[in-house]
Amino acid sequence: MKKILGLIALGVVLILALIVSQNHTEPFKVSGFIEADDIRPGSRVGGRVKQVLINEGQQVIRGELLIELEPYDLLERRAEAEAALAEAKAYHSKLVAGFRPEEIAEASAKVDQLKARLTLLVNGPRRQEIESAVAELRLADAQYRLAKSQQSRIETLFAEKTASQDELDTANTELQVAAARKAVKEQALELLKEGTRKEEIDEARAQLTQAEDAWQLMKNGSRREDIEQAAATVKKTEANLQTIEKQISELKITSPADGVVEAVDLEPGDLVGSNVPVVSILDLDQLWVRCYVPENHLDIHVDQKVKVTIDSYPDREFAGVISFVSRQAEFVPRNVQTPEERSKQVFRVRVRLQNQERLLRPGMSADVWLDQTGDRS
Known part of the structure; x- marks a missing residue:
């Protein structure tokens, strides 16, 4: 009797193990590369470089002066515009006040x-x-x-x-x-x-x-x-002064965000065209992985937390969050008839990474583990 009960207990254990093994799915892994936003500031006016205040690899903060251009006659034009504005305002005030x-x-x-x-x-x-x-x-x-x-x-x-x-x-x-x-x-x-x-x-x-x-x-x-015409003249001279002030501000090229200078190839005396990027800045605090997920594994959603592993740090796991899932498939075959062929369709996915420790850099290979729990087994 005891032997029969033992066999029954062993059978139950085996059945439970089989059920667990059937319900457990291995996490799916997709590979990609770490990327960063490449910010390329420039000037709307262009001109000759007066001074370069940065070097490649240098850490910069938002608003920091990177490159300054020569002003040429802009300062004189601003002085003339300020004098014209003062004269226009005085004449308008005189008309409004009337004669003594x-x-x-x-x-x-x-x-x-x-x-x-x-x-x-x-x-x-x-x-x-x-x-x-x-x-x-x-x-x-x-x-x-x-x-x-x-x-x-x-x-x-x-x-x-x-x-x-x-x-x-x-x-x-x-x-x-x-x-x-x-x-x-x-x-x-x-x-x-x-x-x-x-x-x-x-x-x-x-x-x-x-x-x-x-x-x-x-x-x-x-x-x-006459008063309205004088007021219009004041507005016109104010607009002219604002335009010149804007041009003067464009002589100083500043960093639009915190980051690291990736590339700069300018020296004092070089000519820079208007609306031409003069420096490349990478935001290393907000990195992301670009990867492609097959259609049959597209049970993911934006804001889903995932694990990311990096070849350069094999013993560590990094937290990631899915920030974008493409609505349109890529690399689609001409005729899709079977489930196997449908698996060839992939969707572009972006996984955002946190990089406070500055261990990660653009170009590193990364593996994104897609499973419902966000854990690796």
């Missing part, structure tokens, strides 16, 4: 002055002005005749050698001055007798009209259209 009371009063006084001048020109010279001019001419004529008489007397004495050359020269000069003064008075009297010319009246009237318009503009204040 003293400026309006000054314009009003100018109008009154031009009105008085126009009235004088239209009315012509007064009788008293003509009489005064006649009297001035008579006085100038008397002075001329006196100078003429004096010059004749000195000339006679000089001929008799009783007057010096200096006395004769002085007499001649006084005669010339008296003659010129008499001619001026004669011309002034003739102008008064002729009256004001039409051209002078027209010119005075035009000056008065212009002054009145300016005075009225000051009283009314600036027009809305």
Whole structure:
């Protein structure tokens, strides 16, 4: 009886072992290579290299200056743009504020002055002005005749050698001055007798009209259209300054992320084109494995945790997370009819790795173990 019970117990154990062995599946392994995002910063403006501040293999952080280009005339253009903006803002502020009371009063006084001048020109010279001019001419004529008489007397004495050359020269000069003064008075009297010319009246009237318009503009204040145009000019100059500032900022090429300089081949004096990458930076903190999974093992999903082994570290396992599964198969045969042929279809998968210890590097071969539990047996 005991022998029979022992056989039964042995049979149960064998059956359980068979069931466990049938339910247990070996984890599926796919191979690939570790990759990293290759960041290639550059400049939108280009130019000549001023200084290179990095070397290959150097660790850099986000925002760190890598390469600087020569500014050429950008700094002068910025200064001109700043001055133009200040001028535009001042003019706009002046239009908005309007004219000061003293400026309006000054314009009003100018109008009154031009009105008085126009009235004088239209009315012509007064009788008293003509009489005064006649009297001035008579006085100038008397002075001329006196100078003429004096010059004749000195000339006679000089001929008799009783007057010096200096006395004769002085007499001649006084005669010339008296003659010129008499001619001026004669011309002034003739102008008064002729009256004001039409051209002078027209010119005075035009000056008065212009002054009145300016005075009225000051009283009314600036027009809305002028203020809007001045505001538009301010915006235009601001945009121009911002463009130049952006170009100046592009002269300094900085690292867009933390990483390691993979390649740089520039020296001061080299020319760099616009929008051309100048350095290669690898982000070693966020590495990933590119691998291809057959269709019959595609029971995986994004955010699934997996184990990753690296040939360079055979005794270690690294944690990975599936971050991408392609929706389209690759390497598809022309005719897919059997399950064996369908297994030839593969889907691209990306497995993200953590690399805080910096043991992993792009290019290393890696094995990704795909099993439901994420454990290797």
